[in-house]
Amino acid sequence: MYSYGGKIEGGLSMKTSVKKSAQEIYPISLPTPFLVGPVNTYLIKGEALTLVDTGPFTKETETKLEYELGVLGFSMKDIELVILTHHHPDHIGLVHKFMPYAKIAGHPKLKPWLKKDKDFLERTMEFYTEMYFSHGVPEKWIKKMRQKNEQFMTFTEKAELSTELTEGSQIEGLSGWTVMETPGHAQSHISLFREKDGTMIAGDHVIEHISSNAIIEAPYQHGEERPKTLLQYRDSLKRCLTSNYIYSGHGKTIENPKELIQKRLDDQLGKAFSFKRKMGKGPIQVFDLCKEVYPQLYQKQTSLTFSETLGHLDLLEEKSEVGWEKVDGKILYQVK
Ligand SMILES: [Zn+2]
Numbered sequence: 001m002y003s004y005g006g007k008i009e010g011g012l013s014m015k016t017s018v019k020k021s022a023q024e025i026y027p028i029s030l031p032t033p034f035l036v037g038p039v040n041t042y043l044i045k046g047e048a049l050t051l052v053d054t055g056p057f058t059k060e061t062e063t064k065l066e067y068e069l070g071v072l073g074f075s076m077k078d079i080e081l082v083i084l085t086h087h088h089p090d091h092i093g094l095v096h097k098f099m100p101y102a103k104i105a106g107h108p109k110l111k112p113w114l115k116k117d118k119d120f121l122e123r124t125m126e127f128y129t130e131m132y133f134s135h136g137v138p139e140k141w142i143k144k145m146r147q148k149n150e151q152f153m154t155f156t157e158k159a160e161l162s163t164e165l166t167e168g169s170q171i172e173g174l175s176g177w178t179v180m181e182t183p184g185h186a187q188s189h190i191s192l193f194r195e196k197d198g199t200m201i202a203g204d205h206v207i208e209h210i211s212s213n214a215i216i217e218a219p220y221q222h223g224e225e226r227p228k229t230l231l232q233y234r235d236s237l238k239r240c241l242t243s244n245y246i247y248s249g250h251g252k253t254i255e256n257p258k259e260l261i262q263k264r265l266d267d268q269l270g271k272a273f274s275f276k277r278k279m280g281k282g283p284i285q286v287f288d289l290c291k292e293v294y295p296q297l298y299q300k301q302t303s304l305t306f307s308e309t310l311g312h313l314d315l316l317e318e319k320s321e322v323g324w325e326k327v328d329g330k331i332l333y334q335v336k
Helices: 059-071 108-115 118-134 139-153 229-242 257-278 286-293 302-318
Strands: 003-007 013-017 025-030 039-045 049-052 081-083 103-106 174-181 190-194 199-201 245-247 322-327 330-335
Touching: 025 059, 103 108, 118 139, 139 302, 174 229, 229 257, 229 302, 257 286, 257 302, 286 302, 286 330, 302 322
Parallel strands: 049 081, 081 103, 199 245
Antiparallel strands: 003 013, 025 039, 039 049, 174 190, 190 199, 322 330
16 A cells, blocks of 8 residues: 555546555556657556556656656655566666665566676577578678667666566566466566456557567577577467457557457468468578568668568468478578
C-alpha cells in the first residue's frame, strides 16, 4: 500500500491510497534515439508501485520519464518495483536509476546483459562473427554490425536483477499477474498476463504497426546450438491467442490481438515461401538471399534483415522445404 497525489482517471485531482484491486495501468511514452521511435513503459498501481520497462539511458528520456511520473503524482524514487520485459536498451537503459529504491525483476537471461558480463559479451560477439562468416557476410559488414552493437550498449548502464521471473511466476507486489516466457524477439523476453480479464503487457513480443523481429541470438551456454528464434517466436505468439487486450512496447494498445496474431503467423508463412521463390535453383548463402530480398534495406539494417532471412529459412527447413550443407566452412541452402 502507498499514497499518491495527482490526476487519476476521470480527471479528478486528489490524494488517496490505492486499493489492492485498483491496479490502474498508465502508459508512458518515452523518446528513444533508435529507428523504432518512442518506447512505451507502464506505471501500474499494484500493491507495489510498479514500472514496466524504463526507456533508454539518455538525458532526454530520463527528463521525460520524471516529468510524466510527476504528472501522475510520483517521482522516480516512489517506484518500488521495476519489471523488465527484455534486455534491449530501449527497455532497460535507465534501470540503474531505480536500483537504490526499487526491486528489479526480470528473466534470469537478463542478468549478463544488465551486468555487462565481459565473458558473455565477448562470447556473443565471437558467435556473431563466426555465424555471419559462415553465411557469407563480408568482413566490412561484420565490422559495421559489431560497431552498431557496441553503440547500442552505451544506452544502458550496469545494473543487477533482484528478483527472477520465469514461466508461471506470481509477482510479489503485483497480485493477479502471471509471468509468461515469450522468447523469440529476445531470449530474455517475458510478458505479463492478467487472467481475470485477459490483459497482457507484452513488451516487443506483439506490436501493432510493425512485425516484431525474431532477432538471431547467441546460445547462452558455450557449445549449444543457436536458438531458432523465429520458430520460438511463433510458439510464443500462439500462446498469446488467449489474450483480450495487449499493452505493447511500441505504438498503440492492441484491442483485437487474436486477429493480429493470426495475421502475423500467416504472414510469416507467406513470407517464408516468398524467400523460397527468391532462392532459385542453385545453392545460395543467407547473405546473398538477404541482399536479393532486401536490395536497399540490408545496407541500413544489416543485422535485422539477416535475422529475417535466416529465421524464415529455419521455418522452411522445419517444413522440409529447404536443406543446407556446410562446404569449406560456408553454409549453403538449397530448395528441396
Ligand atoms: Zn526489443
